[in-house]
Amino acid sequence: MKYRDIQQPNYRHVGKYTPRKEAKGIVTGKALFLDDFTVPHMLYGKIKRSPYPHAKIISIDSTAAEALEGVRAVITHKNMPQPWGLGLPVHRMLLDPKVYHVGDVVALIAADTVEIAEEAVDLIKVEYEQLEPVYSAEEALKEGAPELYKRFPGNQVDNGIKYFQPDGPWWQIIRGDVKKGFEEADYVAEDKISFSKMPAPLAPETPSCIAQHDGGDNYTIWASSQSAHIMKLMAEGRIPNSNVSVKTFNVGGSYGNKQSLMTTVLSAAMLALQTQRPVKIVLTKPEQLMSYEVRLGSTITAKVGMNKEGIVTAVEGDWLVDTGAIADSVQGQVGVGLGECQLVLAKCKNWHMDSHIAVTNRQAAGIVRGYGGQELNSCLERLLCAAMKEGNFNPLDVFKKNYISPGDTFTWRDGRTWKSRSSFFFTDAMQAAADKLGWSEKWKGWNVPFIVKGTKARGVGMGVIGNADISEDNTEAIVRIVPDLVGGKRASTCIIECDITESGMGTRSNACKIAAEVLNVPYEKVSITEPGTKYNPSNYGLCGSRGVITTGKAIANAALEAKKKAIEYAARYFKRSEDQLDTKDFMVFVRDTPELKIPMFKLGPKELSIVGYGKHMEMFDVPSCMALFVEVEVDLETGHIEICKISGGTDIGQIIDSKDLEMQLHGGIGSACVDTAIFEENILDRSTGRLLSSSLIDYKWRTFNEFPLYDGYIMESQIDSFMFKALGIGEISGAAGASAVLMAVSNAIGADVKEYPATPAVVLKAMGKI
Amino acid sequence: MITKNSIMLTINGRKYKFSVGDGIGDVSPSETLTHTLRERLQMTGSKESCGGGACGCCSVIVDGDAIASCMALTIEFDGKNITTIEGLEDPINGLDPIQKAFIEEYSFQCGYCTPGIIMVAKALFMSNEHPTPDQIKEALSGNYCRCISQYTVLRALNKLAGNENAELSTITRANDEVEDPIPVRQQLHHSPYANGHQCKHSLD
Numbered sequence: 007m008k009y010r011d012i013q014q015p016n017y018r019h020v021g022k023y024t025p026r027k028e029a030k031g032i033v034t035g036k037a038l039f040l041d042d043f044t045v046p047h048m049l050y051g052k053i054k055r056s057p058y059p060h061a062k063i064i065s066i067d068s069t070a071a072e073a074l075e076g077v078r079a080v081i082t083h084k085n086m087p088q089p090w091g092l093g094l095p096v097h098r099m100l101l102d103p104k105v106y107h108v109g110d111v112v113a114l115i116a117a118d119t120v121e122i123a124e125e126a127v128d129l130i131k132v133e134y135e136q137l138e139p140v141y142s143a144e145e146a147l148k149e150g151a152p153e154l155y156k157r158f159p160g161n162q163v164d165n166g167i168k169y170f171q172p173d174g175p176w177w178q179i180i181r182g183d184v185k186k187g188f189e190e191a192d193y194v195a196e197d198k199i200s201f202s203k204m205p206a207p208l209a210p211e212t213p214s215c216i217a218q219h220d221g222g223d224n225y226t227i228w229a230s231s232q233s234a235h236i237m238k239l240m241a242e243g244r245i246p247n248s249n250v251s252v253k254t255f256n257v258g259g260s261y262g263n264k265q266s267l268m269t270t271v272l273s274a275a276m277l278a279l280q281t282q283r284p285v286k287i288v289l290t291k292p293e294q295l296m297s298y299e300v301r302l303g304s305t306i307t308a309k310v311g312m313n314k315e316g317i318v319t320a321v322e323g324d325w326l327v328d329t330g331a332i333a334d335s336v337q338g339q340v341g342v343g344l345g346e347c348q349l350v351l352a353k354c355k356n357w358h359m360d361s362h363i364a365v366t367n368r369q370a371a372g373i374v375r376g377y378g379g380q381e382l383n384s385c386l387e388r389l390l391c392a393a394m395k396e397g398n399f400n401p402l403d404v405f406k407k408n409y410i411s412p413g414d415t416f417t418w419r420d421g422r423t424w425k426s427r428s429s430f431f432f433t434d435a436m437q438a439a440a441d442k443l444g445w446s447e448k449w450k451g452w453n454v455p456f457i458v459k460g461t462k463a464r465g466v467g468m469g470v471i472g473n474a475d476i477s478e479d480n481t482e483a484i485v486r487i488v489p490d491l492v493g494g495k496r497a498s499t500c501i502i503e504c505d506i507t508e509s510g511m512g513t514r515s516n517a518c519k520i521a522a523e524v525l526n527v528p529y530e531k532v533s534i535t536e537p538g539t540k541y542n543p544s545n546y547g548l549c550g551s552r553g554v555i556t557t558g559k560a561i562a563n564a565a566l567e568a569k570k571k572a573i574e575y576a577a578r579y580f581k582r583s584e585d586q587l588d589t590k591d592f593m594v595f596v597r598d599t600p601e602l603k604i605p606m607f608k609l610g611p612k613e614l615s616i617v618g619y620g621k622h623m624e625m626f627d628v629p630s631c632m633a634l635f636v637e638v639e640v641d642l643e644t645g646h647i648e649i650c651k652i653s654g655g656t657d658i659g660q661i662i663d664s665k666d667l668e669m670q671l672h673g674g675i676g677s678a679c680v681d682t683a684i685f686e687e688n689i690l691d692r693s694t695g696r697l698l699s700s701s702l703i704d705y706k707w708r709t710f711n712e713f714p715l716y717d718g719y720i721m722e723s724q725i726d727s728f729m730f731k732a733l734g735i736g737e738i739s740g741a742a743g744a745s746a747v748l749m750a751v752s753n754a755i756g757a758d759v760k761e762y763p764a765t766p767a768v769v770l771k772a773m774g775k776i
Numbered sequence: 777m778i779t780k781n782s783i784m785l786t787i788n789g790r791k792y793k794f795s796v797g798d799g800i801g802d803v804s805p806s807e808t809l810t811h812t813l814r815e816r817l818q819m820t821g822s823k824e825s826c827g828g829g830a831c832g833c834c835s836v837i838v839d840g841d842a843i844a845s846c847m848a849l850t851i852e853f854d855g856k857n858i859t860t861i862e863g864l865e866d867p868i869n870g871l872d873p874i875q876k877a878f879i880e881e882y883s884f885q886c887g888y889c890t891p892g893i894i895m896v897a898k899a900l901f902m903s904n905e906h907p908t909p910d911q912i913k914e915a916l917s918g919n920y921c922r923c924i925s926q927y928t929v930l931r932a933l934n935k936l937a938g939n940e941n942a943e944l945s946t947i948t949r950a951n952d953e954v955e956d957p958i959p960v961r962q963q964l965h966h967s968p969y970a971n972g973h974q975c976k977h978s979l980d
Binding site for chain 1: 814913920922948951954
């Protein structure tokens with residue numbers, strides 16, 4: 007199939023830039039975020055946190071705090087009103103007589119003002135007995151390591167859980183004959199590689215919520231969560247018999263990271279239950295950095311075999327995953343990580359890839375853009391590079407040859423085997439992005455810079471990753487064509503009922519755009535209900551790049567059903583067959599005689615809407631692909647690295663919004679993606695268990711004046727995902743970036759760099775200078 | 777020593793008088809300008825994000841300069857003229873050119889840091905109508921944006937400043953490069969998957 011033969015539809019809205027529904031609100035400061043919102047009679051909550059990574063609470067005295075004027079409740083492990091647990095599976099209480107990481111919850115305070123609550127935090131006297139901590143999966147899984155939880159003997163977390171793997175746990179890729187695979191290999195690389203600095207995605211808006219007890223086992227939670235449904239799901243699993251209504255606002259950045267907010271939400275809910283008043287908890291930036299969820303720690307010890315053609319013939323190894331002190335979503339991430347590496351190495355027939363998850367005394371690792379795939383990819387691609395170097399391959403050829411094509415099979419995180427029916431053009435997109443960077447001139451071989459000027463050397467590198475979560479989880483939507491009550495002919499409106507939060511990806515607006523396209527009405531005439539779990543049809547939420555695709559599918563189907571109903575009514579009215587009719591701007595007209603037209607409101611029952619229902623059912627057979635190419639300049643004297651240019655290529659199927667897509671690609675530079683290769687890390691002080699990087703000054707981030715050139719290449723091959731043939735890309739737009747940068751740095755300096763992040767010290771060490 | 781028990785701030789052209797003290801309703805000497813704006817005046821456009829002057833989300837303009845309001849004490853602004861994001865839109869002429877450019881170029885994603893970025897940019901353009909690309913970047917170097925809208929923010933501001941060839945990001949659509957394209961026609965592509973495809977494991 008040739009790309010030019012693919013018929014490119016010419017849509018009214020889809021594919022073009024449409025300003026977001028909340029655009030004016032955002033630029034005028036009127037857009038509402040959680041902390042801009044208050045509930046009458048509300049109290050403020052604060053959390054007293056542990057200064058130690060692992061300790062027993064010997065005594066806790068809150069009398070002085072309770073006596074402080076304005077304090078309404080102090081809750082410790084001794085007086086919890088109900089025993090609420092944390093983790094999936096539950097492995098600890100919200101408040102335990104032990105603490106498991108610096109920043110762990112020791113006591114909850116509700117007070118009239120934030121200041122009073124903060125003062126009360128300092129008045130609680132706690133005596134601890136320090137216990138020996140463990141800081142990595144490797145240490146934690148060793149025999150004789152201090153054990154954190156009874157639920158996890160030897161600190162090993164359950165492999166797989168029913169929610170992610172309905173047919174039973176899945177945590178290993180075992181397929182073919184690894185021994186035979188290595189016999190067929192001409193080049194073998196074996197190594198241990200870590201991506202374990204557990205960097206923070208660090209949304210500008212800190213995790214925050216307001217909880218209200220509605221009586222009985224019912225709660226309302228207003229939260230800065232990108233997925234109200236996921237929060238409801240998790241909270242109802244922690245608060246026995248509860249019914250939780252979650253409402254969300256604009257979310258000030260999340261990057262997958264602000265989903266269930268379980269520790270914060272349960273803290274606020276418990277204070278609300280105790281005080282019988284709504285309680286707001288807004289984490290401070292140091293709290294977010296010190297105690298909120300970060301990326302998984304990831305270490306592989308593995309062996310890769312490759313034949314003379316550059317096809318990977320065998321992968322064998324063990325993936326150690328550090329989930330920090332709370333295991334909450336880790337099994338899903340491990341499943342996706344293992345799934346993603348099969349997309350990159352889809353031609354490999356022989357696998358024995360094991361995984362082990364451990365709890366440690368670091369802050370909890372949670373969901374972050376890249377969802378396990380980035381963490382594994384950053385390790386595995388370094389190993390793949392070693393094999394490619396052995397065979398002196400151009401990595402572009404190897405990635406092209408090994409990437410999944412339609413018809414290839416893989417096991418996804420649900421433990422089931424799927425056959426790809428995705429793009430034929432991923433390799434073309436890889437090539438085009440490579441051309442944008444000037445790959446053919448700049449690739450000079452392994453560990454060879456393409457230019458050295460004085461003390462500055464430049465090198466190029468690349469990485470490829472894919473994800474099949476784009477159509478994950480079920481979703482439903484209702485689309486209503488609402489009549490104009492005073493009879494304006496084209497003045498009807500369309501209302502989408504679907505639970506979609508906006509966290510920056512434009513999902514709500516794209517949903518409106520899709521309904522407008524199906525009904526052929528102006529975008530301005532379509533609106534969507536406020537996000538929230540209670541009064542909307544179910545939508546799993548924003549994750550896995552599924553937002554626009556799955557909600558888009560449910561909404562497109564719902565809009566199509568509504569449109570069909572309007573056409574059915576009109577067919578009777580005009581006495582024509584349905585296929586002779588079409589709709590535009592809330593009118594139905596006869597295609598060959600457009601003068602014959604009638605407003606939709608005259609067709610339906612008086613005052614009532616024309617309603618359609620649509621749904622999306624989970625599937626995992628349309629994987630995406632993102633190829634990233636980078637050019638770096640390294641100062642050979644100081645070891646300083648500058649990323650000069652990035653080019654990215656993908657086949658997106660169909661662009662829904664052109665500018666939206668561009669920013670989805672740019673986004674891969676932020677949220678602890680590309681820069682985890684050179685400066686982004688959480689620096690742990692092993693003597694105290696505390697982070698040395700717990701403020702926005704100490705945690706390194708890329709500033710406005712340091713951005714490299716970005717060159718994107720987008721193909722639109724109309725992939726059969728839903729009515730508008732698009733794929734999602736946000737989850738992985740930067741996920742292969744870190745490994746690409748290390749390849750480029752190795753080439754620039756002429757020596758292998760295997761440590762994340764490649765700080766100047768790491769670079770100089772690799773060069774043998776220190 | 778003279779002690780004042782009230783202060784007067786001009787915010788977005790309106791005068792606000794506050795009594796200073798530690799009683800209920802008083803502005804305490806330790807109250808930050810962010811708190812006064814957000815909690816007292818319900819001007820929630822400026823955000824308190826890092827609380828340490830590092831992210832720029834709380835930026836407001838005081839007598840022409842952008843400052844981090846989370847690091848400023850309200851009592852120090854007696855007699856000062858403050859502009860917040862809420863005061864940027866002109867009641868007659870509508871949105872400020874920077875606000876318009878931000879919508880045209882889609883210069884935000886989550887929008888949380890946007891008010892701060894706009895205020896810092898506004899202060900820059902107030903002092904210099906045609907800043908260079910480097911001056912724009914430098915002015916915004918204290919603004920944190922984690923969604924990575926920097927490329928589109930710079931695009932909007934460079935356009936306003938009249939800077940050409942300052943583009944940092946290019947997106948090529950393969951369709952534009954197809955030679956001799958087949959004429960398009962409007963069509964909704966229907967597929968077996970478009971209308972509720974179910975996987976074989978589904979109970980539905």
